[in-house]
Amino acid sequence: xxxxERRQPPLVETSGxxxxxxxxxxVEDLNISVRRGEVYGFLGPNGAGKTTTLRMxxxxxxxxxxxxxxxxxxxxxxxxLRGVGALxxxxxxYPYLSGRDNLxxxxxxxxxxxxxxxxxxxxxxxxxxxxxxxxxxxxxxxQRLGVAGALLKDPELLVLDEPTNGLDPKGMADMRAIIRxxxxxxxxxxxxxxxxxxxxxxxxxxxxxxxxxxxxxxxxEELRGGSGILVRVEPLEKAREIAAGLDGVEGAQIREGLLxxxxxxxxxxxxxxGLVSAGLRVSELRPVxxxxxxxxxxxxxxxxx
Amino acid sequence: xxxxxxAELLKIRRRPSTWVLPLIWLAIIVLLxxxxxxxxxxxxxxxxxxxxxxxxxxxxxxxQQEQFQExxxxxxxxxxxxxxLIPGYPSVGAPIALILGALTVGSEYGWAxxxxxxTQRPGRTALFLGKLLALGVILALLVALTFATGALSSLVVAxxxxxxxxxxxxxxxxxxxxxxxxxxxxxxxxxxLLSTLLRSTALSIGLGLVYSLVLEAVIFNLPINSxxxxxxxxxxxxxxxxxLADSFSTQAPTQLAxxxxxIDAAQATLVLxxxxxxxxxxAVFVFSRRDVE
Numbered sequence: 176x177x178x179x180e181r182r183q184p185p186l187v188e189t190s191g192x193x194x195x196x197x198x199x200x201x202v203e204d205l206n207i208s209v210r211r212g213e214v215y216g217f218l219g220p221n222g223a224g225k226t227t228t229l230r231m232x233x234x235x236x237x238x239x240x241x242x243x244x245x246x247x248x249x250x251x252x253x254x255x256l257r258g259v260g261a262l263x264x265x266x267x268x269y270p271y272l273s274g275r276d277n278l279x280x281x282x283x284x285x286x287x288x289x290x291x292x293x294x295x296x297x298x299x300x301x302x303x304x305x306x307x308x309x310x311x312x313x314x315x316x317x318q319r320l321g322v323a324g325a326l327l328k329d330p331e332l333l334v335l336d337e338p339t340n341g342l343d344p345k346g347m348a349d350m351r352a353i354i355r356x357x358x359x360x361x362x363x364x365x366x367x368x369x370x371x372x373x374x375x376x377x378x379x380x381x382x383x384x385x386x387x388x389x390x391x392x393x394x395x396e397e398l399r400g401g402s403g404i405l406v407r408v409e410p411l412e413k414a415r416e417i418a419a420g421l422d423g424v425e426g427a428q429i430r431e432g433l434l435x436x437x438x439x440x441x442x443x444x445x446x447x448x449g450l451v452s453a454g455l456r457v458s459e460l461r462p463v464x465x466x467x468x469x470x471x472x473x474x475x476x477x478x479x480x
Numbered sequence: 481x482x483x484x485x486x487a488e489l490l491k492i493r494r495r496p497s498t499w500v501l502p503l504i505w506l507a508i509i510v511l512l513x514x515x516x517x518x519x520x521x522x523x524x525x526x527x528x529x530x531x532x533x534x535x536x537x538x539x540x541x542x543x544q545q546e547q548f549q550e551x552x553x554x555x556x557x558x559x560x561x562x563x564x565l566i567p568g569y570p571s572v573g574a575p576i577a578l579i580l581g582a583l584t585v586g587s588e589y590g591w592a593x594x595x596x597x598x599t600q601r602p603g604r605t606a607l608f609l610g611k612l613l614a615l616g617v618i619l620a621l622l623v624a625l626t627f628a629t630g631a632l633s634s635l636v637v638a639x640x641x642x643x644x645x646x647x648x649x650x651x652x653x654x655x656x657x658x659x660x661x662x663x664x665x666x667x668x669x670x671x672x673l674l675s676t677l678l679r680s681t682a683l684s685i686g687l688g689l690v691y692s693l694v695l696e697a698v699i700f701n702l703p704i705n706s707x708x709x710x711x712x713x714x715x716x717x718x719x720x721x722x723x724l725a726d727s728f729s730t731q732a733p734t735q736l737a738x739x740x741x742x743i744d745a746a747q748a749t750l751v752l753x754x755x756x757x758x759x760x761x762x763a764v765f766v767f768s769r770r771d772v773e
Contacts, residue, residue: 233599235772256601263599267592272494283487284600284607324596334599 183211184247186332186363187232191241193387194227201227202387205241209332209365209380214358216378216395217367218471224387225367226264229336232365233261246332260330262338266321270310274301274320277309278327287327295323299353315346322353333357336367351377375467383474390474399465404443406434406450407459414455421449440464484602484610492614497583501576502622506629508572513564514556514633518640521552558634559646562656565630566728569663570721573626577619577664578688581671584615585763586681594772604768612760615668623660627653656728659749663721666752667692669759670717676763692718714743717755724748 185208192205202224209215219225230236232243234251248255268277278292296302299319304312312320318338325333338354339347347370354377358364368374374381375395382392391398408414411429418427418436423445425437436446440462450457492498527545529538555564588594597607631647638645647653667688674684696718702709713719720743727745743751 230595230772233595235595235598237771251598253601253603253606256599259599259601261599263595265592267596269491269495269591269593271496272491276490276494280487280490281597281600283483283490284597284602286483286601321596324600327600 185209186211187215187243187245187365189228189232189241189243192228192231192238192243193240194224194231194236195239200387202231202238205384205387205389207382207389207392209363211363212361213379214354214364214366214377216374216381217365217384218371218374218381218467219367219369219384220475221369223369223384225369225384226336227387228384229261229263229334229365229367233259233263233334235263258328258331259334260325260328260332261334261336262318262321262325263334263336265340266317266324268309268317268320268324271308273306273308274312274316274323275305277320278305278323281324282327285328287329291327291329295326298326298357299323300349314341315343315349318342318346318350319353322350322357326357331361331363333362333364334367335364337369338366339368339370339373347373371466371468371471381467383471385475395467398470399467402440402462402464403438404436404440404446405430405459405461405463406436406446406457408434408450408455408457410455413453414450417450417453417455418446421446435463481606481610481613484607485613487597487602488611488614489617492584492618495583498580498618501579502625505568505572505576505622506625509565509568509626509629510633513568513630514637517556518553518637521549522641524549553637553641553643556634556637556641557643557645558631558638559644559648561627561630561634561648562652562728564634565626566656566660566725568626569660570718570725573622573660573664574667574692574718574721575689577622577668578671578692579685580618581615581668581673582675582681582684582688583671584611584668584675585672586675586679586684589675589679590681598772605764608764608767612669612672612763615672616665619664619668620661622664623657626660627657652728659724659728659745662749662752662756663724666717666721666756666759669756669763673759673763676767714747715751717752719743720748720751720755724752 187207187209189205189207192202193200194202205224205228207217217225217228227236231238232245232250234249234256243250245255246258269280272280275292275296278295279289282289282292293302296305299322301316301319301323304316309317309320322335322338325335335354339350342350351373354364354366358377366374366378378395380392380394381398383390383398406414406418411432411434414434415427415429418424418434423438423442427434427436429435438446443460443462447457447460524545527538527541529541554560598604602610635645637643671684671688674688675681678684678687696716699716700713700719723743724745727748
């Protein structure tokens, strides 16, 4: 994402968005913003309120409170939906129609040129099975048809809700490759998932939601915190002073009998050389990188995804 | 709305049930209205007489039977096409239209496809009206098909029986086409409304059929002797559908239920138009306001 894109108004913005079903609060006081050109991961456990939020952003469900704008318009308005493609939950199409005819139907609804049908079939690698009826498709093929349907309008914003749900490992890898491919360039992708690895691999920024509330929002790097090098060295206090003064090191702290050096793990050799040349005894260096899963478990108090 | 209409027509014409149900009706017309009636009338055994019946009396009875057969056969000829077909609209066509209406909307809930098409941008009102317009196109085709099938069958009967081949008066035919379309429309829109309210196909078809085939008849036969009740019965959709169909009959209406109120064609047309408008407006209103899960 370029600096120019960062300065533009968000494509999706919510303010105090909430949805209640009787006594049950599905989403509460949600504030997220999705910037132009990024792949935004909407992360949370099953039942956290991700799908309800996406449904509100697409105008399928009316919010109980708060507001949202999508591409500058009201969610669900024909004007706003002109630039939005979406796959919400499991892909739903007409079982008696072929994949191609299903897309033809969708193309008529969104007034996309008929030639787009063949283009998107090619993009999701489904052209060879386009004549088969939807009811004969495997789950992976159904998901790919769902993405194809979402791409028909060549949308500015692509909303994908758990696109790898239920797929086998190969299907998941294929789908991630498709998402990366369609997310290239200026297209913005809002990807909801409960799969941490998937979000870490694909997304630029992440919003973490739990029990309907946003816990944190930021880039994947911001969420994971700084990476560093953990050093077993003696004496510790002197080592901390020397390490803090080395080039490329942003800081050094003592943690549980070890020295944590905030720097790029690729600088391990430089850190080692600096400490050894000061006469310190270094017995171990290892890179430390928090995964998104570590962050998520910290934020959610261990609730599984 | 035209975009939605185009999409709906593509879907609806590829759907097997769109054609299976009308084919059943067409088969009923060919087999029951014409083939069976013609076969029965052509194979009436000659009358038998006890010994000693005067010859003149035997001749008179034979003549009466032939006249009766001739009269019944004439009812199958093209000139009587309207009177032969239109009674089938409230009795057979209405349930078929109700099922088509319920399937058109209810299946989208069953397949969860409303969320897919609504995110493609048509807008809720345009989507729903496009759907109902497509249903209207199918109903218009169905009316044309029933009359074409009836016309073809009546031509075959007239040719076989050596009868006169003369079509119905054009004015009567046009009025019948309109009346048939209106009767089907009111029941199809009821099916669409029920499946919108219930978000289901099976339940809406079940309830709709129970109402059209049972409930209205039960209400009509309630032993209530009150003028307001009698007046209220003039505004039921089934009663008005039957009255509109009966208005094409040249015979006096058969009074199976003696207290059945008589409704003229103009009133029946207005009542059915009002029902169609209310059913459509209510369905659009509910659909445009409710969450799509």
